[in-house]
Amino acid sequence: xxxxxxxxxxxxxxxxxxxxxxxxxxxxxxxxxxxxxxxxxxxxxxxxxxxxxxxxxxxxxxxxxxxxxxxxxxxxxxxxx
Numbered sequence: 001x002x003x004x005x006x007x008x009x010x011x012x013x014x015x016x017x018x019x020x021x022x023x024x025x026x027x028x029x030x031x032x033x034x035x036x037x038x039x040x041x042x043x044x045x046x047x048x049x050x051x052x053x054x055x056x057x058x059x060x061x062x063x064x065x066x067x068x069x070x071x072x073x074x075x076x077x078x079x080x081x
Contacts, residue, residue, distance in 0.1 A: 004069035005029045012049070012061065014042060018072035030070040 001024050006014075016031045023035060031038045046063065053061050072078050 001025075001027055001032075002029050003073060004067065006067040007065045008067050010065050010067045013067045013069075016068070016070040018070050018075040018078055021075050030068050 001019055014031060016037070019030065020027070020035065020037075023032075027035055031042065033039075046061075050060055053059060
């Protein structure tokens with residue numbers, strides 16, 4: 001899995017918790033769009049952002065440039081809950 005995607009210069013950074021243990025060999029990027037966590041958490045937030053941006057300037061955020069990475073690359077290094 002790639003360590004990060006998007007541009008570090010983006011005004012929006014999307015940080016995930018860690019690479020998922022059971023999915024890390026299947027997913028290509030952190031918070032891969034095929035993983036449910038991205039849609040459960042990020043999609044509602046993005047919807048609000050897109051709405052506000054559109055109302056202000058009649059444009060949309062280019063989501064391909066949003067910087068995305070996980071805070072912890074190896075989930076076994078996370079402290080116990």
